[in-house]
Amino acid sequence: MRHWPVTQLKLTTPDLVLRVPDDDQLDELAQVAADGVVPPGAVHFPQPWASGPSEQTARNVLQNHWWARGDWREDNWRLLLAVFCDGQVIGQQNLSARGFHITREARTGFWLGRRFQGRGFGTQMRAAALHLAFACLGAELVTSTAFADNAASRRISEKFDYESNGRRRLAVDQHLVEAHEAVLTAERWHRRNHGPTLVKGFDECRHMFGVPAAPEPVDPQVGKLNTRL
Ligand SMILES: CC(C)(COP(=O)(O)OP(=O)(O)OC[C@H]1O[C@@H](n2cnc3c(N)ncnc32)[C@H](O)[C@@H]1OP(=O)(O)O)[C@@H](O)C(=O)NCCC(=O)NCCS
Numbered sequence: 001m002r003h004w005p006v007t008q009l010k011l012t013t014p015d016l017v018l019r020v021p022d023d024d025q026l027d028e029l030a031q032v033a034a035d036g037v038v039p040p041g042a043v044h045f046p047q048p049w050a051s052g053p054s055e056q057t058a059r060n061v062l063q064n065h066w067w068a069r070g071d072w073r074e075d076n077w078r079l080l081l082a083v084f085c086d087g088q089v090i091g092q093q094n095l096s097a098r099g100f101h102i103t104r105e106a107r108t109g110f111w112l113g114r115r116f117q118g119r120g121f122g123t124q125m126r127a128a129a130l131h132l133a134f135a136c137l138g139a140e141l142v143t144s145t146a147f148a149d150n151a152a153s154r155r156i157s158e159k160f161d162y163e164s165n166g167r168r169r170l171a172v173d174q175h176l177v178e179a180h181e182a183v184l185t186a187e188r189w190h191r192r193n194h195g196p197t198l199v200k201g202f203d204e205c206r207h208m209f210g211v212p213a214a215p216e217p218v219d220p221q222v223g224k225l226n227t228r229l
Contacts, residue, residue, distance in 0.1 A: 004020075004069075005201070005204040005205040006020055006079065006205040006208050007019075007020045007022075008200075008201030008205060009200070009201045009205050010199070011128040011132060011197055012197065012198040012200075013125075013127060013128050013196070014124065014195060014196070015085055015120075015121065015124060016083055016084065016085055016090075016121060016125065016128070017083075017084040018081040018082070018083050018125065018128050018129075019081055020079075020080070020081060021081075021082035025082050026062060026065055026082070027062075028089040029061055029065075029082050029089045029091075029092060030059070030061040030062050031058060032089055032116075033057050033058060033060075033061045033111070034054035034055065034057050034058040035113055035114070035115075036054075036113065036114040037050040037111050037112070037114060038050050038051060038114075039114075043147065043173060043177060044111075044146075044147055044150050046145075046170055046172060046177075046179075048172060048173055049061075049064070050111070051173075061092075064080065065080050068080050072208070074207070074210035075098065075099050075100070075101065075210055076097075076099070077096060077097060077100070077208065078094065078095075078096040079095045079096065080093075081093045081095075083112070083121070085116070085121065090112055090113055090116040090121065091111050091112035091116060091121070091125070092110065092111055093108070093109075093110045093126075093128065094107075094108060094109040094129075095129045095133060096109075097209075100139075100210050101210040101211065103141075104138065104139050105141040105142070106133045106137070106143075107143045107144070107145075108126060108130070108133075108143075108144050109144075110122060110125050110126065110153075112125075117152070118152070122152060122156055123159060124195065126144075126160060127160075128197045129142075130142060130160060130184065130189060130194070131194070131199065132197075132199065132202075134186050134189045134190070135197075135199075136202050136206075137209055138211060141183055141185055143165060143182065143183045143184075144181075144182050144183075145168075145179050145181050147177050147178065147179055147180070148177075148178040148179070148180060154180060154182075157184075160189070160192075160194075161188050161191075162184045163183055163184070163185075163188075164180065164182060165181035165182055165183040168181065
């Protein structure tokens with residue numbers, strides 16, 4: 001789509017492709033969510049969008065994407081990428097920021113259909129989002145929040161060397177939930193050799209993120225990393 005250049009962005013990991021879905025793909029994504037994201041009764045999100053009836057869950061996905069697009073501004077954006085494995089939609093990876101050109105801080109979120117969980121895809125999705133944030137956008141901090149009992153999400157942050165950024169108490173559906181905040185700095189991210197993420201179409205949409213020019217590498221490793229990809 002010429003006038004919404006973020007649709008040209010494509011992130012590729014060893015097993016996955018991440019990109020903004022077209023309407024048919026978005027409908028498939030909504031169906032994946034409707035088929036189940038969290039076990040019955042479990043709460044993994046501050047807004048329990050995936051805990052109600054399946055048609056409502058599907059509509060929540062559609063409306064969330066339309067809202068994120070309609071509300072997009074260079075100083076307040078939410079990138080919602082559909083995740084594909086062998087051409088099939090399996091889940092969603094988010095990267096969002098407010099005032100990014102000043103804060104250089106972004107936040108991730110992600111989910112997979114239940115039948116696609118536990119196969120290492122979440123790790124690759126986070127790797128792709130971190131690559132976009134640090135290597136392409138020049139982020140200095142990326143944060144993630146997971147509920148105390150969300151072992152998979154917390155383990156993924158641990159694998160990427162996040163540090164604890166404290167705990168928060170939330171009321172979700174009239175229940176007390178403890179949320180763990182984690183933060184990863186550019187310095188810690190660049191220190192490690194991550195699996196490859198190939199990025200296409202970023203130059204075309206860079207301005208949509210409020211990042212007009214190529215950021216200066218924080219660390220000489222960045223240059224090396226980019227030439228290897
Ligand atoms: C969170 C989510 C995206 C993770 O993706 P995934 O593909 O299932 O995760 P991966 O397979 O890449 O890795 C999960 C890691 O957590 C570990 N893990 C999973 N369940 C665990 C448990 N109960 N206890 C300890 N570790 C656990 C896995 O062993 C793996 O670590 P390893 O690579 O060191 O073995 C996915 O599980 C999901 O969609 N969950 C429901 C929605 C959700 O919770 N979203 C996140 C909200 S913060």
